[in-house]
Amino acid sequence: MTDSVKDxxxxxxxxCAYQERTQQEVRDRLNGWGVYVDDAEEVIAELIQQNYLNEERFAKSFAGGKFRVKGWGRRKIKQQLQQRGISGYNLDQAMKEIAPDDYRETLADLLAKKRQSLRDDNPLVVKQKLVRYALSKGYESELIFTVLNGEE
Structure with missing residues (x-):
């Protein structure tokens, strides 16, 4: 390993120690530092071996964090992980971080909070706005309608 690669x-x-990263994020950063292909792959392999870089750990913390902090739904989380190059087993493990009961409860809380902020007397307009809001957060339409119809 040359000095520049060690650096x-x-x-x-x-x-990677600052926060969880994907291999692609590290690869992009290395390219920005002028470390290319073979040397970059050598650095990434070493980071994985030293457990600085672990995509399963990244996927789990990303999914759990976006769900708990931002209230995102499974569809949006899955899409964001796929854009970051996470797929297959790691994606499945990330989705397991979201408990079904918590998921439904979080959606119900989001809808209730949003309903408070809406200033419209027409129940159909209110429902339409709530559905659009929940869809934009990444929740599944079947679950949205189930929760909305259960509340009303």
Missing amino acids: ALRKAAMF
């Missing part, structure tokens, strides 16, 4: 490894380790 890149040290910087990349600090980059």
Whole structure:
């Protein structure tokens, strides 16, 4: 390993220690630092071996965090993970971080909070706005209608 690769490894380790990262994020950062293909893959392999880089851990923390903090639904979380290059087993593990009971409860809470902010007397307009809001958060339409019809 050359000195420049060792330096890149040290910087990349600090980059990964700050927060969970994907391999693609690290690869992009290495490219920005002028570390290309073979050297970059060597650095990434070393980061994985030293457990600085773990895509399953990233996917789980991302999914759990976006659900708990931002109230995102499974569809939006899954789409964001796929855009970050997470797929297959890691994606499945991330989705398991969201408990079904908590998921439904979070959706009900989001809809109740949103309903408070809506200033419209027409129940159909209110329902339409609530559905659109929940869809934009990444929730499944069947669940949205189930929760809305259960509340009314």
